[in-house]
Amino acid sequence: MSLTLYFAGGSCSLPALVGLEEAGAAYDAVRLILAEGDQRTPDYLAIHPRGRVPVLAVDGQTIGENVAVLSVIARLFPKANLLPLDDTLALGRAYELIGWFASGVHVSFAQAFRPERFTRDENAWAALKAGGRENVLTAYGELDDRLSDARPWLLGDGFSLVDPYALVFWRWAERLAIDVTAFPHLSAHARRTLARPATQRALDRETTTKTLKAA
Ligand SMILES: N[C@@H](CCC(=O)N[C@@H](CS)C(=O)NCC(=O)O)C(=O)O
Numbered sequence: 291m292s293l294t295l296y297f298a299g300g301s302c303s304l305p306a307l308v309g310l311e312e313a314g315a316a317y318d319a320v321r322l323i324l325a326e327g328d329q330r331t332p333d334y335l336a337i338h339p340r341g342r343v344p345v346l347a348v349d350g351q352t353i354g355e356n357v358a359v360l361s362v363i364a365r366l367f368p369k370a371n372l373l374p375l376d377d378t379l380a381l382g383r384a385y386e387l388i389g390w391f392a393s394g395v396h397v398s399f400a401q402a403f404r405p406e407r408f409t410r411d412e413n414a415w416a417a418l419k420a421g422g423r424e425n426v427l428t429a430y431g432e433l434d435d436r437l438s439d440a441r442p443w444l445l446g447d448g449f450s451l452v453d454p455y456a457l458v459f460w461r462w463a464e465r466l467a468i469d470v471t472a473f474p475h476l477s478a479h480a481r482r483t484l485a486r487p488a489t490q491r492a493l494d495r496e497t498t499t500k501t502l503k504a505a
Contacts, residue, residue: 291366293317296337296345298324299496300461302396303344306359307495308454311488313367321499328502356392357385360451372451384445387452395459398425402466423466429459430473437475442482449486457483 295310295317297303301324310317322328322343329341338345338354345352346359353362364373374380401408401422405415433456436444444452460480463470470477483489 292347292349293366294347295319296322296334296343296347296502297496297499298322298329298343301343302356302392302455302458304458304461304492304496305356305451305454306344306346306363307492308486308489309360309363309367309370309372309451311491311495312372312449312486313363313370315363315367319495319499320505321496321501323501323503326503331502334502356455357388360388360455361385364451371448374445374448374450380445384450384452387444388455391452391455391459395426395429398422398429399459399462399466402426423468426459426466427468430463430468430470430476433459433479434473434476437479442479444479449483453479453483454489454492456480457489 293310293315295303295306297307297319299321307319322334324343328334329338329343335341337347337352340354342354344356344359345354346362347353348362348366353359361373364370364375368375373384399422402419403422405418405422406412408418409415433444441447443449444456456476457480460470460476470480484493
């Protein structure tokens with residue numbers, strides 16, 4: 291089986307990268323530089339017509355969207371326990387969080403970062419940004435509460451791909467001038483996630499992997 295992950299540094303593709311590293315998978319990676327528009331090049335649009343990362347190619351078949359990519363990685367490497375595949379309710383809870391991250395939390399950030407994607411009315415952009423930032427703060431508060439019961443990971447005692455997905459949002463706090471020390475449980479969770487060797491290898495790959503242009 292051949293695996294290629296298309297990803298971008300600092301983006302929501304981090305949990306996919308961490309998942310492959312946690313699993314000890316043999317994979318190729320291609321790094322996009324979003325600020326340089328790599329995602330809008332004809333070559334990449336042929337891989338993902340909406341021009342987004344992550345994309346996982348499995349034997350040449352491409353899959354986009356975190357909810358799908360993370361699910362596929364977890365199923366390809368069941369021994370790595372990346373999602374609680376054998377526990378129906380726990381798996382439901384994992385997808386509840388992954389779904390909320392992709393369709394709620396990420397969208398609040400998008401509203402704050404890219405209000406022009408939501409309306410062409412420039413007069414509404416400041417309000418959209420402010421509303422997005424507020425929703426991000428609410429989400430941080432919810433995550434902080436969830437992590438306040440002394441269990442180390444978002445699903446409880448076992449690490450899962452939900453954890454590096456949450457790390458993505460913790461990393462983005464700086465871009466909204468959010469003081470993460472106001473969310474001590476979430477920050478401790480981020481530190482735990484960052485301390486995992488697989489996360490460190492994934493972060494390393496975010497800077498060292500060949501870029502799409504060089505590939
Ligand atoms: N719903 C998608 C969102 C993917 C997404 O928006 N990825 C961002 C990086 S965090 C991206 O590719 N941005 C490129 C762009 O907006 O041009 C998912 O969960 O995978």
